[in-house]
Amino acid sequence: MAAPSALLVMGVSGSGKSTVGSLLASELGWKFYDADDYHPEENLVKMRKGIPLNDQDRIPWLSNLHDILLRDVATGQHVVLACSALKKVYRDILIRGKDGAPQKCAEPGKEGKVAEVKLLVVHLSGSFEIISERLLQRKGHFMPPELLQSQFDTLEPPSAPENFIQISLDKNLSEIIATILQVLK
Secondary structure, three states, X not given: OOOOOXXXXXXXXXXXXXXXXXXXXXXXXXXXXXXXXXXXXXXXXXXXXXXXXXXXXXXXXXXXXXXXXXXXXXXXXXXXXXXXXXXXXXXXXXHHOOOOOOOOOOOOOOOOOOOOOOEEEEEEEOOHHHHHHHHHHOOOOOOOHHHHHHHHHHXXXXXXXXXXXXXXXXXXXXXXXXXXXXXXX
């Protein structure tokens, strides 16, 4: 596998995205971003009230994350992003931006090239029961456990032709990290 410039650690709330992502970034010497840190305040308010986000809430947030990824990888910085990215269209936005349209470029001969992020998707996958138990034990997070079912309802697991691996949450943390590092070799 050609080395990606960015890793997306994805899954429903409580799957361990932030923990796995930050450990991976530290292990690899890559920059780490937690997408939750970039939600606009209105998204946080909705979630705190137990209201699931819709596409209109998520698309501007995902577009901003794409811009951050693109900026970093354009400078040669490798990145790990922890983000739910529940739908294929959301992952596409992280790769190509909101429109996936050709970007304007000042350099002659470079017009019409889509600004893409070379992304490996790491899907942390577990049962509703396992993840629900994790959420019930988590303190101080804006995402209430009552919204977990809406995340499972929205989830479109990655599939071909996406560049992805799926890792079961039946593994312990060190096994999850080792599996991802092995794939990157």
